[in-house]
Amino acid sequence: MKVIAVGSQKGGVGKTTTAFYVAAHAARRLGGQTRVALIDRDESRNLTQLARLLKSLPSGVELVEGTEVPPDDGQYGMVVVDTPPGVTAIRSLAEADLVLVPVQPEPQGIANLADFLRNIDNQGRTVSPGMRLLALLPTRVSRKSNVHRHHIGLVHRIAEMRRPQLTVLPPVRELEAIKRYELDVPDYLTVVEEILNHVYSQQELLGAVV
Ligand SMILES: Nc1ncnc2c1ncn2[C@@H]1O[C@H](COP(=O)(O)OP(=O)(O)O)[C@@H](O)[C@H]1O
Ligand SMILES: [Mg+2]
Numbered sequence: 001m002k003v004i005a006v007g008s009q010k011g012g013v014g015k016t017t018t019a020f021y022v023a024a025h026a027a028r029r030l031g032g033q034t035r036v037a038l039i040d041r042d043e044s045r046n047l048t049q050l051a052r053l054l055k056s057l058p059s060g061v062e063l064v065e066g067t068e069v070p071p072d073d074g075q076y077g078m079v080v081v082d083t084p085p086g087v088t089a090i091r092s093l094a095e096a097d098l099v100l101v102p103v104q105p106e107p108q109g110i111a112n113l114a115d116f117l118r119n120i121d122n123q124g125r126t127v128s129p130g131m132r133l134l135a136l137l138p139t140r141v142s143r144k145s146n147v148h149r150h151h152i153g154l155v156h157r158i159a160e161m162r163r164p165q166l167t168v169l170p171p172v173r174e175l176e177a178i179k180r181y182e183l184d185v186p187d188y189l190t191v192v193e194e195i196l197n198h199v200y201s202q203q204e205l206l207g208a209v210v
Pocket of ligand 1: 010011012013014015016017018046139140141172173174175176178179180
Protein backbone atom coordinates (compact mmCIF):
# COMPACT_ATOMS: atom_id res chain seq x y z
CA MET A 1 0.00 0.00 0.00
CA LYS A 2 1.39 3.37 -1.03
CA VAL A 3 0.36 6.56 0.71
CA ILE A 4 0.47 9.64 -1.49
CA ALA A 5 -0.21 13.04 0.07
CA VAL A 6 -1.06 16.07 -2.02
CA GLY A 7 0.41 19.09 -0.29
CA SER A 8 1.08 22.78 -0.67
CA GLN A 9 1.24 25.67 1.75
CA LYS A 10 -1.02 27.58 -0.64
CA GLY A 11 -4.78 27.29 -0.98
CA GLY A 12 -6.63 27.20 -4.28
CA VAL A 13 -3.80 25.58 -6.23
CA GLY A 14 -5.67 22.37 -6.96
CA LYS A 15 -4.73 20.06 -4.06
CA THR A 16 -8.23 18.68 -3.57
CA THR A 17 -8.81 18.47 -7.32
CA THR A 18 -5.52 16.64 -7.79
CA ALA A 19 -6.23 14.22 -4.92
CA PHE A 20 -9.57 13.40 -6.51
CA TYR A 21 -8.23 12.85 -10.04
CA VAL A 22 -5.18 10.92 -8.90
CA ALA A 23 -7.40 8.55 -6.92
CA ALA A 24 -9.95 8.21 -9.72
CA HIS A 25 -7.46 7.52 -12.50
CA ALA A 26 -5.22 5.32 -10.35
CA ALA A 27 -8.21 3.16 -9.43
CA ARG A 28 -9.17 2.85 -13.08
CA ARG A 29 -5.62 2.07 -14.15
CA LEU A 30 -4.94 -0.45 -11.39
CA GLY A 31 -8.08 -2.42 -12.13
CA GLY A 32 -10.90 -3.72 -10.00
CA GLN A 33 -8.92 -5.67 -7.40
CA THR A 34 -7.00 -2.70 -6.09
CA ARG A 35 -9.02 -0.09 -4.32
CA VAL A 36 -7.93 3.45 -3.65
CA ALA A 37 -8.75 5.23 -0.40
CA LEU A 38 -9.17 8.99 -0.20
CA ILE A 39 -8.56 10.82 3.07
CA ASP A 40 -9.69 14.37 3.74
CA ARG A 41 -7.33 16.05 6.18
CA ASP A 42 -8.49 19.60 5.48
CA GLU A 43 -10.81 21.07 8.10
CA SER A 44 -12.69 22.93 5.37
CA ARG A 45 -13.77 19.48 4.11
CA ASN A 46 -13.74 20.34 0.43
CA LEU A 47 -13.04 16.78 -0.63
CA THR A 48 -15.86 15.44 1.54
CA GLN A 49 -18.22 18.03 0.06
CA LEU A 50 -17.11 17.06 -3.42
CA ALA A 51 -17.80 13.39 -2.73
CA ARG A 52 -21.29 14.34 -1.51
CA LEU A 53 -21.87 16.51 -4.54
CA LEU A 54 -20.88 13.76 -6.96
CA LYS A 55 -23.19 11.34 -5.11
CA SER A 56 -20.97 8.40 -6.07
CA LEU A 57 -17.22 8.40 -6.41
CA PRO A 58 -15.58 6.74 -9.43
CA SER A 59 -15.41 2.97 -9.29
CA GLY A 60 -12.71 1.65 -6.97
CA VAL A 61 -12.40 4.89 -5.00
CA GLU A 62 -13.59 5.22 -1.43
CA LEU A 63 -13.62 8.22 0.88
CA VAL A 64 -12.46 6.89 4.22
CA GLU A 65 -14.00 8.44 7.32
CA GLY A 66 -11.73 10.33 9.65
CA THR A 67 -8.19 11.47 9.04
CA GLU A 68 -6.21 8.29 9.79
CA VAL A 69 -4.46 6.19 7.16
CA PRO A 70 -6.21 2.79 7.09
CA PRO A 71 -4.19 -0.28 8.14
CA ASP A 72 -2.10 -1.96 5.46
CA ASP A 73 -4.15 -5.15 5.40
CA GLY A 74 -4.55 -5.59 1.65
CA GLN A 75 -7.82 -3.70 1.45
CA TYR A 76 -6.33 -0.72 -0.42
CA GLY A 77 -3.49 -0.56 -2.90
CA MET A 78 -3.16 3.17 -2.62
CA VAL A 79 -4.16 5.89 -0.20
CA VAL A 80 -4.42 9.49 -1.40
CA VAL A 81 -4.40 12.16 1.30
CA ASP A 82 -5.78 15.65 0.69
CA THR A 83 -4.20 18.17 3.04
CA PRO A 84 -4.88 21.73 4.22
CA PRO A 85 -2.91 24.84 3.26
CA GLY A 86 -1.19 27.03 5.82
CA VAL A 87 0.52 26.23 9.08
CA THR A 88 -0.75 22.66 9.38
CA ALA A 89 0.22 21.76 5.79
CA ILE A 90 3.48 20.06 6.74
CA ARG A 91 2.10 18.22 9.75
CA SER A 92 -0.68 16.77 7.60
CA LEU A 93 1.89 14.98 5.45
CA ALA A 94 2.72 12.56 8.26
CA GLU A 95 2.54 8.87 7.20
CA ALA A 96 2.88 9.73 3.53
CA ASP A 97 5.38 7.69 1.55
CA LEU A 98 5.27 10.22 -1.26
CA VAL A 99 4.32 13.86 -1.49
CA LEU A 100 2.95 15.42 -4.66
CA VAL A 101 3.09 19.23 -4.74
CA PRO A 102 0.71 21.13 -7.05
CA VAL A 103 2.10 24.51 -8.07
CA GLN A 104 0.23 27.33 -9.73
CA PRO A 105 2.74 29.01 -12.03
CA GLU A 106 2.21 32.53 -10.75
CA PRO A 107 4.36 34.81 -8.61
CA GLN A 108 2.50 34.02 -5.36
CA GLY A 109 2.43 30.35 -6.31
CA ILE A 110 6.16 29.86 -6.30
CA ALA A 111 7.16 32.52 -3.78
CA ASN A 112 7.38 30.02 -0.92
CA LEU A 113 7.91 26.87 -2.95
CA ALA A 114 11.60 26.36 -2.14
CA ASP A 115 10.87 26.93 1.57
CA PHE A 116 7.99 24.49 1.49
CA LEU A 117 10.19 21.83 -0.14
CA ARG A 118 12.86 22.40 2.54
CA ASN A 119 10.23 21.99 5.24
CA ILE A 120 9.17 18.71 3.66
CA ASP A 121 12.83 17.61 3.70
CA ASN A 122 13.03 18.48 7.39
CA GLN A 123 9.83 16.63 8.14
CA GLY A 124 11.26 13.62 6.27
CA ARG A 125 14.48 13.75 8.31
CA THR A 126 12.72 14.04 11.65
CA VAL A 127 9.10 12.95 11.95
CA SER A 128 8.53 10.89 8.79
CA PRO A 129 11.70 9.01 7.83
CA GLY A 130 10.02 7.06 5.01
CA MET A 131 8.70 10.12 3.22
CA ARG A 132 10.01 11.48 -0.06
CA LEU A 133 8.97 14.07 -2.59
CA LEU A 134 7.30 12.51 -5.62
CA ALA A 135 7.05 15.47 -7.98
CA LEU A 136 5.91 19.00 -8.64
CA LEU A 137 2.74 19.40 -10.67
CA PRO A 138 2.04 22.70 -12.44
CA THR A 139 -1.72 23.26 -12.21
CA ARG A 140 -4.37 25.60 -13.60
CA VAL A 141 -2.06 26.47 -16.46
CA SER A 142 -3.11 28.67 -19.32
CA ARG A 143 -1.04 27.89 -22.41
CA LYS A 144 -1.43 31.40 -23.74
CA SER A 145 -0.10 33.09 -20.63
CA ASN A 146 3.45 34.39 -20.74
CA VAL A 147 3.39 34.71 -16.97
CA HIS A 148 2.61 31.00 -16.69
CA ARG A 149 5.31 30.04 -19.19
CA HIS A 150 7.87 32.09 -17.29
CA HIS A 151 6.90 30.62 -13.94
CA ILE A 152 6.83 27.04 -15.20
CA GLY A 153 10.44 27.73 -16.19
CA LEU A 154 11.15 28.79 -12.61
CA VAL A 155 9.43 25.66 -11.26
CA HIS A 156 11.75 23.57 -13.44
CA ARG A 157 14.76 25.47 -12.14
CA ILE A 158 13.76 24.89 -8.52
CA ALA A 159 13.32 21.19 -9.31
CA GLU A 160 16.69 20.97 -11.07
CA MET A 161 18.51 22.57 -8.15
CA ARG A 162 17.55 19.74 -5.84
CA ARG A 163 19.68 16.63 -5.32
CA PRO A 164 18.46 14.27 -6.57
CA GLN A 165 16.59 16.31 -9.15
CA LEU A 166 12.89 16.55 -8.60
CA THR A 167 10.44 15.53 -11.34
CA VAL A 168 8.14 18.17 -12.82
CA LEU A 169 5.05 16.43 -14.17
CA PRO A 170 3.29 17.56 -17.38
CA PRO A 171 1.11 20.58 -16.54
CA VAL A 172 -2.62 20.44 -15.92
CA ARG A 173 -4.50 23.14 -17.82
CA GLU A 174 -7.18 25.43 -16.40
CA LEU A 175 -10.25 23.62 -17.78
CA GLU A 176 -13.99 23.91 -17.34
CA ALA A 177 -14.21 20.10 -17.36
CA ILE A 178 -12.01 20.01 -14.26
CA LYS A 179 -14.18 22.58 -12.49
CA ARG A 180 -17.08 20.21 -13.11
CA TYR A 181 -15.02 17.17 -12.05
CA GLU A 182 -15.72 15.40 -15.34
CA LEU A 183 -13.64 12.27 -15.52
CA ASP A 184 -12.49 12.52 -19.12
CA VAL A 185 -9.64 14.94 -18.66
CA PRO A 186 -6.54 13.86 -20.59
CA ASP A 187 -4.27 16.14 -18.52
CA TYR A 188 -4.77 14.14 -15.35
CA LEU A 189 -4.61 10.84 -17.26
CA THR A 190 -1.05 11.64 -18.29
CA VAL A 191 -0.15 12.83 -14.82
CA VAL A 192 -1.45 9.66 -13.17
CA GLU A 193 0.30 7.43 -15.70
CA GLU A 194 3.60 9.12 -14.82
CA ILE A 195 2.91 8.89 -11.11
CA LEU A 196 2.14 5.17 -11.32
CA ASN A 197 5.34 4.59 -13.26
CA HIS A 198 7.25 6.29 -10.48
CA VAL A 199 5.49 4.48 -7.71
CA TYR A 200 5.10 0.91 -8.95
CA SER A 201 7.35 -1.42 -10.93
CA GLN A 202 6.27 -2.50 -14.43
CA GLN A 203 5.59 -5.96 -13.07
CA GLU A 204 3.32 -4.60 -10.37
CA LEU A 205 1.48 -2.50 -12.93
CA LEU A 206 0.98 -5.43 -15.32
CA GLY A 207 -0.36 -7.67 -12.60
CA ALA A 208 -1.94 -4.81 -10.68
CA VAL A 209 -0.44 -6.50 -7.61
CA VAL A 210 0.27 -3.65 -5.28
N1 LIG B 1 -7.05 22.62 -13.60
C1 LIG B 1 -8.13 23.29 -13.16
N2 LIG B 1 -8.96 23.89 -14.05
C2 LIG B 1 -10.04 24.59 -13.63
N3 LIG B 1 -10.39 24.73 -12.35
C3 LIG B 1 -9.59 24.17 -11.42
C4 LIG B 1 -8.43 23.42 -11.76
N4 LIG B 1 -7.85 22.99 -10.62
C5 LIG B 1 -8.62 23.44 -9.61
N5 LIG B 1 -9.67 24.14 -10.07
C6 LIG B 1 -10.72 24.81 -9.31
O1 LIG B 1 -10.09 25.74 -8.45
C7 LIG B 1 -10.67 25.74 -7.17
C8 LIG B 1 -9.61 25.40 -6.13
O2 LIG B 1 -9.13 24.10 -6.37
P1 LIG B 1 -8.87 23.09 -5.17
O3 LIG B 1 -8.52 21.78 -5.76
O4 LIG B 1 -10.01 23.11 -4.20
O5 LIG B 1 -7.58 23.77 -4.51
P2 LIG B 1 -6.94 23.56 -3.06
O6 LIG B 1 -7.39 22.22 -2.56
O7 LIG B 1 -5.47 23.63 -3.29
O8 LIG B 1 -7.42 24.68 -2.21
C9 LIG B 1 -11.81 24.73 -7.23
O9 LIG B 1 -13.00 25.42 -7.48
C10 LIG B 1 -11.46 23.84 -8.40
O10 LIG B 1 -12.60 23.34 -9.04
MG1 LIG C 1 -8.38 21.72 -0.79
